[in-house]
Amino acid sequence: MSDTVTSRLAGFHKLPMEERLAQIGRMFRLSEEELEQLRGVGTLDPVLANQMIENAVGTFSLPLGLGLNLNVNGRDYIVPMAVEEPSVVAAVSFASKIVRESGGFVAEADESMMIGQVQVSNYGDPVKATEHILDAKEQILALANSFHPAMVARGGGARDVEVRILPAPEGPRGEPLLIVHILIDTQEAMGANLINTVAEGVAPLIEQVTGGKVYLRILSNLADRRLARATCRIPLRMLADFDLPGEEIAEGIAQASRFAEADPYRAATHNKGVMNGIDAVAIATGQDWRSIEAGAHAFACRGGQYRPLSTWYLEEGHLVGRIELPLALGTVGGPIKVHPGVQVALKLMRVSGVRELSMVFAAVGLAQNFAALRALGSVGIQKGHMAMHARCVAVTAGARGGDVEKVANLLVKAGHVKVEKAREILASLLPDTPGVAATVTNG
Ligand code: NDP
Numbered sequence: 001m002s003d004t005v006t007s008r009l010a011g012f013h014k015l016p017m018e019e020r021l022a023q024i025g026r027m028f029r030l031s032e033e034e035l036e037q038l039r040g041v042g043t044l045d046p047v048l049a050n051q052m053i054e055n056a057v058g059t060f061s062l063p064l065g066l067g068l069n070l071n072v073n074g075r076d077y078i079v080p081m082a083v084e085e086p087s088v089v090a091a092v093s094f095a096s097k098i099v100r101e102s103g104g105f106v107a108e109a110d111e112s113m114m115i116g117q118v119q120v121s122n123y124g125d126p127v128k129a130t131e132h133i134l135d136a137k138e139q140i141l142a143l144a145n146s147f148h149p150a151m152v153a154r155g156g157g158a159r160d161v162e163v164r165i166l167p168a169p170e171g172p173r174g175e176p177l178l179i180v181h182i183l184i185d186t187q188e189a190m191g192a193n194l195i196n197t198v199a200e201g202v203a204p205l206i207e208q209v210t211g212g213k214v215y216l217r218i219l220s221n222l223a224d225r226r227l228a229r230a231t232c233r234i235p236l237r238m239l240a241d242f243d244l245p246g247e248e249i250a251e252g253i254a255q256a257s258r259f260a261e262a263d264p265y266r267a268a269t270h271n272k273g274v275m276n277g278i279d280a281v282a283i284a285t286g287q288d289w290r291s292i293e294a295g296a297h298a299f300a301c302r303g304g305q306y307r308p309l310s311t312w313y314l315e316e317g318h319l320v321g322r323i324e325l326p327l328a329l330g331t332v333g334g335p336i337k338v339h340p341g342v343q344v345a346l347k348l349m350r351v352s353g354v355r356e357l358s359m360v361f362a363a364v365g366l367a368q369n370f371a372a373l374r375a376l377g378s379v380g381i382q383k384g385h386m387a388m389h390a391r392c393v394a395v396t397a398g399a400r401g402g403d404v405e406k407v408a409n410l411l412v413k414a415g416h417v418k419v420e421k422a423r424e425i426l427a428s429l430l431p432d433t434p435g436v437a438a439t440v441t442n443g
Contacts, residue, residue: 005027005028005076005078005350006076007068007069007070007071007076007077007078007079007096007100008068008069008076008097008100009023009068009078012066012068013090013093020066021035021038021039024038024066024078024348027078028347028348030344030347034344034347037340037341037343037344038064038341038344040061040064040341043059043061043339043340043341044059044339044340044341046058046059048338048339052335052338062082062083062084062283063082063083063084064080064081064082064284064341064345065080065081065083065088065089065280066078066079066080066081066089066348067079067080067081067089067092067093067096067277067281067364067367068093068096068097069093069094069096069097069100070092070096070100070105070360070363070364070367071096071099071100071104071105072104072105072106072107072230072359072360072363073104073105073106073107073359074104077349077350077351077360077363078348078349079092079281079348079349079360079364080281080284080285080344080345080348080349081277081280081281081284082280082283082284083276083279083280083283085276086385086388086389086391086392087385087388088276088277088280088368089280090388091276091277091367091368091371091372092277092364092367092368092371094371095367095368095370095371095374096363096367098234098238098239098370099232099234099367099370101238102232102233102234102235102238103232103233104232105230105231105232105363105366105367106230106231106232107228107229107230107231107359107360107362107363108228108229108359109226109227109228109229109327109355109356109358109359109362110225110226110227110228110355111185111226111355112156112185112186112187112188112189112191112226112328112354112355113159113183113184113185113186113223113225113226114183114184114185114186114191114195114219114220114223114225114226114328115181115182115183115184115195115219115220115222115223115225116144116181116182116184116195116196116198116199116217116218116219116220117179117180117181117199117216117217117218117219117220118179118180118182118199118202118203118206118214118216118217119177119178119179119180119214119215119216119217120178120179120180120206120207120210120212120213120214121175121177121178121212121213121214121215122175122211122212122213123178123210123211123212124210124211124212126165126176126178129163129178129210129211129212130163130165130178132209132210133161133163133180133206133209133210134161134163135209136205136209137160137161139205140158140161140182140202140205140206141158141159141160141161141182143201143202143205144157144158144182144184144198144201144202145157145158146201147194147197147198147201148194148197148198151186151187151194154187155185155187156184156185156186156187157184157185158182158183158184158198159183159184159185160182160183161180161181161182161183162180162181162183163178163179163180163181164177164178164179164180164181165177165178165179166179178210178212180206181220182195182198182199182202183225184198186330187354188330188331188332188333188353188354189330189332189333189354190287190288190291190328190329190330190333190334191219191328191330191333192219192288192291192328192334193333195218195219196217196218196219199217199218199219200217203217221291221294221295221298221328222294222295222298222299222326223291223295223326223327223328224295224299224302224326226326226327226328226358227299227324227325227326227327228324228325228326228327228358228359228361228362229322229323229324229362230322230323230359230362230363230365230366231320231321231322231323231366232320232321232363232366232370233315233318233319233320233321234250234318234319234320234321235317235318236250236314236317236318236319239319239374241374241378242378244378248378249374249377249378250314250319251314251377252373252374252376252377252378253312253319253370253373253374253377254312254313254314254319255377256270256312256373256376256377257270257308257310257311257312257313257373260307260308260311261307261308261311264305264306264307267300267306267307267308268306270308270309270310270369270373271296271297271300271308271309273368273369273372273373274296274308274309274310274323274325274365274366274368274369275292275293275296275365276368276372277364277365277367277368277369278292278296278325278327278361278364278365278368279292279293281360281361281364282329282361284341284342284345285329285336285342285345285346285349285357286334286335286336286339286342286345286346287329287330287334288328288330288334291328292326292327292328292329295325295326295327295328296309296325296326299325299326300325309323309324309325309365310322310323310324310365310366310369312370312373321366321369321370322366323362323365323366323369324362325362325365327358327361327362329354329357329358329361330354331346331351331353331354331357386412386417387408387412389417390407390408390409390411390412390417390422391404391405391408393408393411393417393418393419393422394407394408394411394422394426396419396422397419397422397423397425397426398423398426399422399426403426403429403430406429407422407425407426407429410425411425
């Protein structure tokens with residue numbers, strides 16, 4: 001796809017869904033089959049679903065939206081997001097618009113270095129056992145690489161061996177834990193399966209050189225050798241909104257950031273906002289989002305206290321935002337080449353590889369966080385959020401078609417976004433329609 005694709009699609013959100021699809025179809029030259037995948041019509045064949053998991057009985061759908069306006073390292077990205085929560089797609093698009101007008105996000109990502117863990121017990125003297133393992137490093141690496149010759153041929157594979165001695169959880173009378181880390185460059189893959197093969201494959205050699213016994217061997221989802229970072233720098237004047245000057249909005253965001261740095265109770269919600277964006281793209285692009293979540297939160301605790309993944313501060317007339325987190329993503333492996341909807345989602349992303357994908361993910365997380373803090377630090381999120389939530393409430397109350405918007409607007413106007421109120425409004429809109437009356441009554 002040529003680099004003339006823009007993520008700045010003015011008025012896109014006002015178009016009917018079919019016109020949005022037509023526009024995207026033209027931009028990305030999508031086939032009718034690919035458009036069907038975006039529509040979600042038969043996205044995942046039940047036969048395929050049955051091959052993917054156990055006890056399959058069907059498939060499960062989520063709304064798929066497109067995050068717009070994102071510009072990372074000078075390149076535009078349209079971001080597919082699978083998410084049930086209102087406001088998430090709008091927030092990313094809104095924040096990205098402000099950031100693109102300030103020069104866009106700048107991002108970078110480490111190479112795909114993952115960690116395989118092997119736990120050794122009954123090894124005797126920890127210092128000697130460590131020496132024996134490190135003396136056998138080349139042998140261990142060669143054995144590790146023998147399991148994945150194609151990976152080595154691609155330029156990836158096992159790179160290093162590290163040993164960690166950890167205090168016994170039972171106290172000084174317990175055997176300290178001896179953990180061997182195999183560092184593996186998994187290239188375009190997230191890598192879990194290939195790492196697990198390596199960890200299991202090198203265990204007998206580690207037992208042999210230490211004289212110990214290996215029980216557990218698997219990857220670590222704390223992928224802290226595979227970090228992605230994004231920053232943005234927004235002139236204060238561009239933040240003016242809600243009849244407030246930019247300085248005040250920026251101060252609200254910086255104060256919110258300080259709060260999250262000091263307080264894990266706040267940091268958990270701050271990071272939930274970051275993950276609102278990242279999880280949605282992860283699901284749409286077939287990533288192991290449980291791994292991303294586990295890695296992000298473990299990384300947030302790395303200093304001994306749970307902290308925010310992103311921070312904001314004022315610098316020389318600008319609001320500066322930064323995010324750093326582990327992102328074990330893949331453009332191959334797992335369901336990525338299997339799920340046809342994922343293929344179309346990745347086509348829209350137009351990334352050349354997994355590192356670029358990680359950069360976009362990091363920028364999405366920072367954008368999402370910016371949008372939330374901007375509202376939280378000024379007028380609060382309820383106004384915007386309730387407007388979106390009102391539609392859900394209207395549907396729950398039985399509204400359909402054009403009535404959804406009507407009921408939602410009246411709910412917001414009434415300042416009372418509740419199902420009971422929605423039923424009342426719906427009944428007053430269509431008092432004589434028996435079908436609706438029944439729905440209204442039965443909820
Ligand atoms: P796969 O095993 O499905 O696929 C990875 C394979 O793709 C590689 O081993 C490689 O095989 C092949 N490949 C082809 N081209 C490339 C390339 N350019 N770069 C890298 N590999 C390439 O997936 P992963 O090993 O990535 O594992 C991810 C899956 O594991 C996810 O579904 C995840 O849910 C699951 N999982 C996750 C766990 C966790 O704790 N998070 C635990 C267990 C499983 P070859 O070299 O032979 O061509």
